Amino acid sequence: MSLREQARAWLEANLTGEFAHARGLGGPGREHEGHELRQAWERHLGKAGWTCLGWPPRYGGRDASLDDQVAFHEEYARADAPARVGHIGEGLIGPTILDFGTDEQKARFLPPIQRGDELWCQGYSEPEAGSDLANVQTRAYLDGDEWVVTGQKVWTSLAHVADWCFVLCRTEPGTQRHRGLSYLLVPMDQPGVEVRPIVQLTGTSEFNEVFFDGARTDRRNLLGAPGEGWRVAMATLGYERGVSTLGQQIGFQRELAKVIETAKRTGAADDPVLRDRLVRSWLELEIMRLNALRTLGAGEPGPEVSIAKLYWSEWHRRLGELAQAVQGRSGLVAHGGELNDLQRLSLFSRADTIYAGSSEIQRNIIAERTLGLPRE
CATH class of the missing domain: 1.20.140.10 (Butyryl-CoA Dehydrogenase, subunit A, domain 3)
Known part of the structure; x- marks a missing residue:
């Protein structure tokens, strides 16, 4: 049986009972719908091995071919399965960690993404650095064994439900544009992080402002080399x-x-x-x-x-x-x-x-x- 056939059969058998009510929930402008049910579905997918298909088996993936990954996404959409709450983790930061992360970072961050246990958001845009991303002003400095982050991000999708944020910030004072930027992995549940929802035309609030005021993260949560954050950030956008x-x-x-x-x-x-x-x-x-x-x-x-x-x-x-x-x-x-x-x-x-x-x-x-x- 091909992976496409396996996926079709599994989705038909599992979008029933409790998860029958998850069909069609979520998506752009509708991320408020059934979040708890959709996260339970995410964990259900992970347990059955239907997340992160292209990842190596040691991190929970199947090392699936590009054709098989496309087949799964097509069958998933045709089944009217709920919008994935873990798509930022699986589709953006996960592949970036696979490319740029240390063995320690891969072991720490990839399995919880695959299982659906940890959700992520993207800390790129700022009030003065939206489409002009190289104008990032959020800054961070080392204080012993921790990075200290201060600044503001905006239009941060799903920040209000995320456990972690990958943050593009300036770590070399006096630098401009693409130079001196670093890519940090920052926990959201801490006193130095404030999330403020932004109400959209649709009346929903999947976008947010995020304020970092002395937020901290372990110095080992730097992805890639210091000052090379732009290269890492561009790779993430490619995976997006x-x-x-x-x-x-x-x-x-x-x-x-x-x-x-x-x-x-x-x-x-x-x-x-x-x-x-x-x-x-x-x-x-x-x-x-x-x-x-x-x-x-x-x-x-x-x-x-x-x-x-x-x-x-x-x-x-x-x-x-x-x-x-x-x-x-x-x-x-x-x-x-x-x-x-x-x-x-x-x-x-x-x-x-x-x-x-x-x-x-x-x-x-x-x-x-x-x-x-x-x-x-």
Whole structure:
């Protein structure tokens, strides 16, 4: 039996009973849904060996091929399984630790991620260092055997439920831009860390401000060499746009299907302009998948992954606009004060071209680092 067949059978058998209620929960703009149930599901996945498939077996993985990893993510999305609460750990910091971590760091941090016992958040963006990440001002210094961290991060997804944060900070006073940055692993449950939720257009609060005021972490929790944090941070961003994006696109297919269904029901599909937009959305989603497969097959992630991020975020924002258009006037009203799925899609997708690197920055990266055009 292929891994795809195993995954399909396991998901069908296990998304039942208690976990039947987890189907479809979570995702962008809906991370507030069923968090405790979804974390229990994460642990259930880990115990059965369905997390971190590409990792070495000694850290709980299966050393699965790229094709098998893609197959699992596709089957997971098709089963309408809940959005993963451990995706930042498995998809971002886990691969980064595998690449840059010491044996001690791998033994400490990877198994709890695989089991679903520890959740992570990403400490990159700041009030003055969003898309211009190299302008990071959060600083840290060594005090004996501990790093002391002071500064502010913003738009930190899931910080309110995270156990750990990987923090890009300046550890060499007087340095600027990419130099003098280090990559620290910082525990969230301590007196020097304050998390303040940010309410979004959807009324939910999966993003947060995080204030570090003398927060501490062991000096051994430095990932990579001191002052080489930029290199480590860029590797993490490459993994952020990796294999799980194929599963993400199954979710996009479901959203597009719901938009088309609504267009037929409301009569919007009879409008030739809207019908053309629906067809274009379908074609562009097919192109997205093919481009993702081509990028994943190219080896280690590099600056070209910005093409994928730019493409899907711009496409998804247009889908959100289309979702609003096919509803007609009824889409302008939140009946009973609750947003429907297409209204939520319309509102939250506005953020797609900003978070994880704005479209403007992605275009610069593509121009300068992939095409070799002159720098600004």
